[in-house]
Each structure stands twice: as structure tokens, then as C-alpha cells.
Amino acid sequence: MDSGSCFSRRRFLQLCSALAATLAARTNAASTSTLKRTRNRVLLTDSWRQPIAVSGLQVGETYLFHYPYVSTPCYLIDLGEPTETGIELTTETGERYRWQGGVGPRRSPVAFSAICAHKMSHPLRSVSFINYRHEAHPFTDHSNSTRTQSQVIHCCSEHSVYDVRRGGEVLGGPAPQPLAAIVLDYDEASDALYATGSYGGELFEPYLDKFQDRLVLEYETTEIRRPVSNTTELRPITQYCRNQILCCALTRPTTPSNTSPNSWSITPILFVLTGAGVSTGSGIPDYRDNDGEWKRKQPVQYQDFIRSDTVRKRYWARSLVGWRWFAGANPNNTHRILAQLEGMGKINQLVTQNVDRLHQRAGSRQVIDLHGRIDRLICLQCGAESDRETFQLELVERNETFAQLTAEAAPDGDADLDGIDFTHFVVPNCPSCGGTLKPHVVFFGESVPKSCVEQAMNGLRESDALLVVGSSLMVFSGYRFARETAKRNLPIAAINLGRTRADELLELKVTAPCSETLERTLAAIS
Secondary structure, three states: HHHHHHHHHHHHHHHHHHHHHHHHHHHHHHHHOOOEEEEEEEEEEEEEEOOOOOOHHOOOOOEEEEEEEEOOOEEEEEEOOOOOOEEEEEEEOOEEEEEOOOOOHHHHOOEEEEEOOOOOOOOOOOEOOOEEOOEEEEEEOOOEEEEEEEOEEEEOOEEEEEEEEHHOOOEEOOOOOOOOEEEEEEEOHHHHHHHEEEOOOOOHHHHHHOOOHHHHHOOOOOOOOOOOOOOOEEEEEHHHHHOEEOOOOOOOOOOOOOOOOHHHHOOOEEEEEOHHHOOHHHOOOOOEOOOOOEOOOOOOOOHHHHHHHHHHHHHHHHHHHHHHOOOOOOOOHHHHHHHHHHHHOOEEEEEEEEOOHHHHHHHOOOEOOOEEEEEEEEEEEOOOOOHHHHHHHHHHOOOOOOOOOOEEEEEHEEEEOOOOOOOOOOOOOOOOOOOOOOEEEEEEEOOOOHHHHHHEEEEEEEEEEEEEOOOOOHHHHHHHHHHHHHHHHHHOOOEEEEEOOOOHHHHHHEEOHHHHHHHHEEEEHO
């Protein structure tokens, strides 16, 4: 091909590019009007189906309502001051539109979809990771600079931050476009508000497709795509959602040179402490109720076990019966999610008060068994270790009558075998020296090995925050880590269904099942 042909080809490509750019510009210019979608005109009401009065809205309060579908949550906020109007915004696909601003006498109430524009994090009754911050709030912007601004919506899933005063414009984080806005109509005569449509880069359909099964359970209806008609209830977010995740830690890209939004991190590096509540989903009962009190008689004490042959016979007889189901327990979703979070670099050290080894079986590697492991035995005389499964076979062989008994499962491989005479139960001795065998766990009244505590403390010093999962922290062996974290002025969060000993030290407490909360966390970051 000669130079003239090359020139002609270049000119042709340039013309094609110019034509494409012109067409795109025309399309974008036209999209300002087409991005506004008229929907059902719906009155915002209170729980008594009475119209809410704009004059009665609390400035800075986050109100939740559902629109345009019964399962699509939205936020209404009265900023307390007039908003800017005519803000030009752009969707992820390059379409431009103008935000109308607030409505009402002061043009201060605004409404947005509560579905994050990044990975569609949204408020649930149990927990919300996307929340409005009315007061001055620190975050990291797109230039990787620390910035403080009031009246923002912050999604703690991956720290997308939106400017509520400017139509949900993205201030920081990985969100590719502003929040979709809800069109409001103010009735001056009645001081009422109506939702009449939406505009911007809405994600209602992808949201309904992605979370369909979960939404059916959340809203207890299969009609999650039913449009809202006539009225929709408006309520403070605190009355709708049990736990708001109000993150305050500043997060930065994993490397200073990488400012890609996709490199943003959800959390600091965590030190995770787990308790019995993690393994209840595997069928293993826990010790305490929601008030932190014992559900049953206290477990055998260390001194009683080593001093009394009768106590040892009772312990091993109950363990013989309980081991059958305990050995068959498998990791549940909580174990698996924690293993995934470790693999993603979110967990630096996991310390468990459980003795079931289910974290390891789920794939976690950085695990410290604070209270030992029940699948091993140790001789109190010579220190030799042996396998619990092999010991089970010997127990059955020497105690055939007891092996035929059944009883209700109890914590840590125990069984509620009561009203039984244990006099003739035979407990095998150490095969090496004939000494007394004990499960290789820390009994109540026994001290955790110093080396184990030191190893765990080293992991805590290398972490940025403590997350407690499924533990009441009533025993000091676990509570010490909360106390140490508080001394270092680092944040502590807990996911637990009941009271914890460290409640006054917590910056965040999620009173919900472990699996449900961790599923939400993983979905937001993976």
C-alpha cells in the first residue's frame, strides 16, 4: 500500500471517529429529558396512612420508603437548607441529565434510591451499609486526599460517597455514577409530598434480578416487582433497620500508586475472635443465653476432672455418646465466609474459643485454637498426645452398654446423659505410660497456655480493629482481647445475638445471626 493509501485510511478512520463522537454528543444531549421517567404518583404517608407533612420532617433525619416497586428502598432527607438546582450529572454510560434539586417551601427535602451505584448494597431490616451522614464526615476522595463534608451518603461496603446536596454526585469510592434520584412533587395546599418518578442511572431492574431470592424472603412476598400505587409508608431508618453500619475509618487504595476505584478496601485488617455462636449453625449447641447466663449446668471444672475418678467416668461416658454427632458436624456458612475473607486479605488473625476445628476445615489458615482442640487427647503424666477418634473406638469396645445409649446433644461433644450409674464405666489410660488422659482442651478453671495468648496478642498488634463473632465474651480468656483493643484505642465491633461482656467498649454491635450479617458483608465486597 502506498503512502497515499495510508493517508486515505487514516483520514477515513478520523472521519469515522469524528462521526461517532458527534452522534454520541447528540445522543447525550437528548438524554437530559429521556432519563426522567414518569411513574405512579404515590403519596408519602405515616404508619397510619396519613399524609406526612413537609413541615413536620426532622432536619437531618433519614427516612425510608419504597418506590417505584414494593421492594426498592429509597431515602428521603430534609437537608434544612435550599439545595442547588440545575446540577448536570452523568451516568455510567455517558448520558447527561440535570438534577431538579429539593422541593417544598425551602427546597430542602430530597429523595434518592437507597441502592448503591457500585454493587447495589441496600438497606435490609437487619442491617444497612449505606447511610446518610448529616454532620461533618471524613472520607477519602478520588484524589486519595482526606476530605470532610456534611450531608453525604456513605456506603460502607466499599466506601462510595455521594453528595446529597448535588444530586447524589460521587465524591469518592468506586461508584461509577451518581445515585438515582426520585422525583418529588410538593402539594402546597396540604403540605404533602408525592413521589412521581425517577431519573438518572437507576438500577431497579438489575437489583431485582440479582437479589430476587433474597428479596422474596426479606419482603415476604413473591410480588417483589409490583409497582407501588396510591401510598407508600415513610418511616425513620432507625425504625426500619436494626443496625446501621456507620463506618468512620478512612480507607485508601492498597498501593499508593494505584488510584483505581476497584482497588478500594472495605475494612481495616481485622483480628477476628469467634465463639460458640459461630458453630450453632453446624448443630453444636452453645453454653449461654442472650443475657449471657448459663443455659444448663456449668461444664466440668479442671480441678474436679484431675482429682476425681467419678467425675472422669461421668465425663467420658457422656463424651462417648456425644462424640458420634459431634464428629459428624460440618462447617457452616459463617465458617466459610470467614475463610473467604481471610483469603481476600481482610483478616490478619482469627482466634477461636471453639474446640471443633471447623474454621480449619472451612479453609481458614491463620487460626489460633485458644481453648485447644477436642479431636486430640493429652496424657497428664507423660504429655503424650493421641487421637480422639481412636480413643472413641476403645471406649465403645470397653463400654458396649453405654455405647447403645442416646441423649440430647450438649456443647463441645457432651451429651445430656443424666440419671445413669457411671460406676462401671471403664476409662482407658494412656497407652504410653498408663497415666490419665484428658481432652486437649482448656477446661473451665484451667489457664490458657501463655504461649497461645502471646501469639494471639501479636496478631492483635498487627491488626487495625477487632471483630467479635458469636461470643458473649463472658470468660476472661476472650474478653482480654476486647480490653486490650480498647486500651490501644482501636475500634471494636461485635456480631452476636445477645449481650456481651464488652458492650460498653463496642463502637458497633449487630444483633443478628452471624451468617446473615457476614453474607451481607461478603456480598458487598466480592
